[in-house]
Amino acid sequence: MASEILTPEASKRMLGIRVSSLIKVQLARGKVGVETVAGQLNMSRYTLHKKLRQEGLTFAALLEQVRREQAIAYMKDKTKPLVEIAEQLGFSELSAFSRAFKRWMGTPPAEYRSMRLS
Numbered sequence: 001m002a003s004e005i006l007t008p009e010a011s012k013r014m015l016g017i018r019v020s021s022l023i024k025v026q027l028a029r030g031k032v033g034v035e036t037v038a039g040q041l042n043m044s045r046y047t048l049h050k051k052l053r054q055e056g057l058t059f060a061a062l063l064e065q066v067r068r069e070q071a072i073a074y075m076k077d078k079t080k081p082l083v084e085i086a087e088q089l090g091f092s093e094l095s096a097f098s099r100a101f102k103r104w105m106g107t108p109p110a111e112y113r114s115m116r117l118s
Helices: 008-029 034-040 045-054 059-075 082-088 094-105 109-116
Strands: none
Touching: 008 034, 008 045, 008 059, 034 045, 045 059, 059 082, 059 094, 059 109, 082 094, 082 109, 094 109
8 A cells, every 4th residue: 555655756756855955964064965864765876866866856956956945945044144044055155045045036135035024
């Protein structure tokens, strides 16, 4: 019965969800690496990339999605400096975070924060 419920499509989505979850945990620790995620899933980097590709996903896309979701959540805390948010999301500097945020949301982070959360 359980095998009937877990279709190949559902199984594929589950890898993406699991990888996203592992990325989120790594971001909280400070650094995200495909090698670490692959190791946590007991597979090589190559196998992880291959399995994600079969699902139409990439590690980079999942990382970006998690960063975007976390950025929006972090932006709700107006006391948290943007540079701290950038650091928590694994960006090397605030300008890199600002460019990514503007690409995701269509507006710079400071402007988003003042418009949405005033």
